[in-house]
Amino acid sequence: xxxxxxxxxxxxxxxxxxxxxxxxxxxxxxxxxxxxxxxxxxxxxxxxxxxxxxxxxxxxxxxxxxxxxxxxxxxxxxxxxxxxxxxxxxxxxxxxxxxxxxxxxxxxxxxxxxxxxxxxxxxxxxxxxxxxxxxxxxxxxxxxxxxxxxxxxxxxxxxxxxxxxxxxxxxxxxxxxxxxxxxxxxxxxxxxxxxxxxxxxxxxxxxxxxxxxxxxxxxxxxxxxxxxxxxxxxxxxxxxxxxxxxxxxxxxxxxxxxxxxxxxxxxxxxxxxxxxxxxxxxxxxxxxxxxxxxxxxxxxxxxxxxxxxxxxxxxxxxxxxxxxxxxxxxxxxxxxxxxxxxxxxxxxxxxxxxxxxxxxxxxxxxxxxxxxxxxxxxxxxxxxxxxxxxxxxxxxxxxxxxxxxxxxxxxxxxxxxxxxxxxxxxxxxxxxxxxxxxxxxxxxxxxxxxxxxxxxxxxxxxxxxxxxxxxxxxxxxxxxxxxxxxxxxxxxxxxxxxxxxxxxxxxxxxxxxxxxxxxxxxxxxxxxxxxxxxxxxxxxxxxxxxxxx
Ligand SMILES: NC(=O)C1=CN([C@@H]2O[C@H](COP(=O)(O)OP(=O)(O)OC[C@H]3O[C@@H](n4cnc5c(N)ncnc54)[C@H](O)[C@@H]3O)[C@@H](O)[C@H]2O)[C@@H](O)CC1
Ligand SMILES: [K+]
Numbered sequence: 001x002x003x004x005x006x007x008x009x010x011x012x013x014x015x016x017x018x019x020x021x022x023x024x025x026x027x028x029x030x031x032x033x034x035x036x037x038x039x040x041x042x043x044x045x046x047x048x049x050x051x052x053x054x055x056x057x058x059x060x061x062x063x064x065x066x067x068x069x070x071x072x073x074x075x076x077x078x079x080x081x082x083x084x085x086x087x088x089x090x091x092x093x094x095x096x097x098x099x100x101x102x103x104x105x106x107x108x109x110x111x112x113x114x115x116x117x118x119x120x121x122x123x124x125x126x127x128x129x130x131x132x133x134x135x136x137x138x139x140x141x142x143x144x145x146x147x148x149x150x151x152x153x154x155x156x157x158x159x160x161x162x163x164x165x166x167x168x169x170x171x172x173x174x175x176x177x178x179x180x181x182x183x184x185x186x187x188x189x190x191x192x193x194x195x196x197x198x199x200x201x202x203x204x205x206x207x208x209x210x211x212x213x214x215x216x217x218x219x220x221x222x223x224x225x226x227x228x229x230x231x232x233x234x235x236x237x238x239x240x241x242x243x244x245x246x247x248x249x250x251x252x253x254x255x256x257x258x259x260x261x262x263x264x265x266x267x268x269x270x271x272x273x274x275x276x277x278x279x280x281x282x283x284x285x286x287x288x289x290x291x292x293x294x295x296x297x298x299x300x301x302x303x304x305x306x307x308x309x310x311x312x313x314x315x316x317x318x319x320x321x322x323x324x325x326x327x328x329x330x331x332x333x334x335x336x337x338x339x340x341x342x343x344x345x346x347x348x349x350x351x352x353x354x355x356x357x358x359x360x361x362x363x364x365x366x367x368x369x370x371x372x373x374x375x376x377x378x379x380x381x382x383x384x385x386x387x388x389x390x391x392x393x394x395x396x397x398x399x400x401x402x403x404x405x406x407x408x409x410x411x412x413x414x415x416x417x418x419x420x421x422x423x424x425x426x427x428x429x430x431x432x433x434x435x436x437x438x439x440x441x442x443x444x445x446x447x448x449x450x451x452x453x454x455x456x457x458x459x460x461x462x463x464x465x466x467x468x469x470x471x472x473x474x475x476x477x478x479x480x481x482x483x484x485x486x487x488x489x490x491x492x493x494x495x496x497x498x499x500x501x502x503x504x505x506x507x508x509x510x511x512x513x514x515x516x517x518x519x520x521x522x523x524x525x526x527x528x529x530x531x532x533x534x535x536x537x538x539x540x541x542x543x544x545x546x547x548x549x
Pocket of ligand 1: 014025028029030032076077078079080081082083110149150151152153154155156157158159162185186187199217
């Protein structure tokens with residue numbers, strides 16, 4: 001999958017293509033409409049029978065309409081609506097019966113949309129989009145409903161006519177009983193294409209357009225992978241509309257978000273190690289994972305198992321004396337060392353072969369506060385998770401001052417909001433104007449402030465570096481793994497990242513690769529997963545990726 005674009009980036013690319021004279025806006029709109037129609041028939045070939053009419057040919061004027069497929073196209077007031085008029089015309093050209101509804105004032109349509117509105121008027125009617133529309137659709141025996149109401153220009157709260165109708169339409173026709181398919185053009189109305197967040201609407205159970213398929217153009221948009229949108233896009237198909245990637249300026253490029261895929265592992269996963277002696281355990285690094293006290297060591301043990309499975313040569317658990325017995329009884333391939341306090345840790349870190357640290361899982365707030373300064377002063381690649389983040393909730397600045405560029409912070413939503421309260425508040429706010437602020441923006445801002453990698457967890461995990469690099473590891477669509485939301489799963493993730501750091505992965509690559517493998521391990525196991533299973537699935541996942549690795 002290629003870069004993910006914001007609405008502004010997409011507009012800039014379109015604008016540059018239009019200004020270069022290579023293509024007109026009208027041509028782009030035609031290609032967009034064609035792309036949607038192609039995607040519909042690729043996804044549902046059965047819809048292409050088009051009654052008794054050959055694809056692409058005008059309908060038989062004798063009108064044997066019994067078998068004709070029927071579509072409702074809902075058009076909005078902008079260019080997304082313009083795409084809808086193109087789709088209506090092309091479907092009709094393939095013999096479909098098409099009903100078109102317009103939300104908004106035809107006189108105020110932007111120029112290209114207006115042209116396509118008028119082209120449609122030559123061959124069909126346009127009805128007003130009213131709050132009663134859903135009744136019509138519900139009663140009708142339609143094969144397809146096309147949402148061309150709002151696309152990348154959706155910018156504010158929905159009004160009652162738009163919101164109520166979409167809610168009733170979606171809510172009353174979900175599930176298998178529904179006969180028709182639903183396609184959203186560019187993004188389902190009710191979502192913001194930058195943030196994936198649901199547009200505001202004063203309705204308790206507001207759902208928006210719940211699509212089976214979302215057809216977008218040139219590149220997928222960031223919002224397709226984040227938040228609520230991932231629940232309602234159905235499936236994403238990206239259609240080429242003849243735009244080249246080049247017009248993004250250098251500044252624009254550095255603000256791209258990229259999706260994480262198997263390349264993060266394949267790049268150097270199978271071979272990455274520290275020294276020339278690939279076969280030696282120290283050449284695969286040595287991770288130190290600090291545990292909590294007696295009765296609280298499970299989380300760190302999970303992390304340690306993850307670090308070992310992902311290929312760290314050695315993994316040692318740093319335990320307080322009170323937990324030594326407990327941990328010793330539980331481990332085999334892992335090692336154990338006493339880390340009673342900060343002084344003890346300082347001594348242990350005199351061994352330079354300890355090249356990656358993990359602080360946080362089950363550690364306890366007090367121990368985390370005590371040990372973090374020494375651990376961070378040692379300047380080893382370090383993962384800070386769970387208690388190592390919460391320990392600084394009252395004074396995040398104290399933590400930021402100690403962090404260095406080889407650190408990876410792995411907060412979930414609650415921890416993120418405590419460490420970066422102003423950023424969290426911006427993310428939670430419902431924007432009424434201006435560009436919307438997404439989880440991508442928030443994670444980037446947090447990484448810049450912390451001066452290290454921030455991995456903001458969720459089904460839509462976002463990973464950012466202080467220099468603006470950013471990637472999205474989304475466990476949605478065909479990668480959905482809802483069973484990953486299980487106790488201890490985050491500890492294993494911290495362990496994966498620590499193990500990769502020990503092997504010499506750069507912090508950003510370690511975070512991306514760890515997050516990607518985490519989801520793959522969950523998918524390989526399937527429902528019923530518990531955190532202990534995640535490290536054990538890794539060999540299978542890695543074998544499938546690089547059998548010789
Ligand atoms: N610009 C281009 O050249 C192309 C644009 N394309 C299509 O154009 C879309 C973007 O077009 P626009 O920028 O016109 O944006 P949209 O068509 O998404 O929406 C803009 C219109 O909706 C109104 N609006 C925004 N939020 C609203 C709300 N909550 N309730 C009611 N009305 C609201 C705005 O006032 C404006 O009239 C893309 O998503 C894509 O589908 C494609 O045709 C490809 C080419
Ligand atoms: K739409």
